[in-house]
Amino acid sequence: MTADTDIAIVGGGLAGTIAAIALARTGARVTLIDRNAVPPDEFRVEKLGGMQLESLERLGLLDLLAAHSTRFDQSLNIRHGRIVDRTNARYQAAFYADMVKTMRSALPGGVRTVIGRVTELATGAELQQLTIAEHGTLGARLVVLASGMSDLLRARLGITREVLHERQSLTFGFNLRPRDGIAAHPALTVYGERPRDGIDYLTLFPIGGLIRANLFVFLDHRDAWIKALRADPLAALDDRLPGLRHRLDDVELEGRVQNWIMDLAVARNVRQPGVVLIGDAYQTSCPAAGTGVSRLLTDVERLAAHVPAWLATPGMDAARIAAFYDDPVKAAMDAHALGLAGYRRAFTVDTRLSWRARRQAQFLRRRLLNAIDTLSPPLAARIRALRA
Template structure:
């Protein structure tokens, strides 16, 4: 059995669900397939930066996020082991009055529901088994299988891989790596109840990072980060306590109530892949992944969903990659340096200023995109 669409999106998390929603709003016939269950959690850094909040606001979804109990974050505090903390107020600008750190079962569900409301055919617990190709070798869709073992051919003019850093779509089309990083963080995180924090808090000490992110259900996500070698040498619980102590956050954390088990990420080197070809494109971590220490992965996914949609509707796909890379290279370089943990305290402060500057560039670009087109269905392809 086969069904024909304009667009097939493989992967229904932040980048994939956003892309499916935007294209469906523009009048495309879209199928969205996702391996996991609807509303399921996943490993995440949680934090949305200004560009990510801007996207949700422009798409009309920010009110839904706040109605789900996601607390507004109106200040950020930077803790350094060699000097006093620095507190920065999140100023209202460009329609963004606060930042947010939603749980993934909240954000992903909002985006998937928005895609379905726009007319996308959403299929959870469905995996791609193989890509389909036409006589010329161009990608022409995919064969999928659900949990019951039923298969179907989903034919499409464009197949978009939004299926993460180990993307099956990227592997099937042999997408080349344009840039490859070397640094990687090992990260541990746990949720706590009763941990008082006014907003985002980031902490740095030689060879260590940590932070607080207030999230849904009145919980705070507490993370620590260091090199994989040091994390492995210490062991999970010892590393969590040691790194919190080094960064000066331990006393506050251990006076609060743990509300989850300890989650972990062993780390992976960043990369920028070739992200388009005959009948295919990549978005989100499938095409561009950088270390999570700068807490920008979800924002990247929301940003690149709109960059890709804009290119599909208005310009060659090559323009999507060119714009994405232009907005990403400086951020990628700074993140690589932070994730090396080889910096001095003066150096990490300079790197964080570089990260902030790169964030400003992407906000400026996103504000220039035609939001009216992306909010109104029926434009067609």
């Protein structure tokens, strides 16, 4: 068998699609395979900001995202019903399926797309063979596995998943329809009030004419309050975030409540010839930490830096692949994401004195800086610059 393509990417979610764009730009022949022609309505990331937007700008994709998502530049941060401070930073918000659709629309003409489920993978130091249901086989020099959290293909290659923290967090998503229009509703972040409630924060932000709610929780999924939340989120939140209702007195719930239980996991035995894992296929992220997309964009940018050298000479041995996992920028991002996952959980639910003190100090510092900001914005800016 000969190679039909240089790179076969399995999975056209955010990681696989952006990888296809970036790798095609290096001059490689790329084939992108996904089981769904239209991305399904799955609950994943719904707003991008900070370094995620910077990375998309470097990849030349930010303007496209901006044209197909809702921008907001400020959010009001609240705890115990009172304003803590304001975050002045750009975000772009969209439902995940729309984000993926938007990125797929930027695939260069040279990228071949195949809609089908990859059922078998045979990999080695020379040639990779993929079996695609109802399409037959495909030969590639390199397989990029961007198949998200599903385990089937990893298992075929003897790649295991080490679960670092089972059911590390719960995330809820639901839509609120404002009766008087979206304009009257600034984006809000509402922090949990007590460690025993397990609420890290609720974020409310615009997507089109809707207010989208993402709630990040560290509780047992069988907790009675979690059941109540699934049934009637506004009533359940009244109980735990009492200051919230007066800011949401003119909204109604629209559609179903989505939820996700996340295991924090890393793939093991990945240093194999011919195949490289990116995005959630390699490592999952705590949604509250907001690092999943930072990780996958780092994976894409670093992979695009390594691949031209890999394709320049015959073969695809494990040493080449290892260079990607050992890439210091990638390794640092993966470690940062795991560290932040642990931090968010401890910051929310840890009742030891050190964490109680940390929580109080952080919110006190932010409230003070916000007060200084009101009196003297230049002084507040100087203090922020000193801390940066």
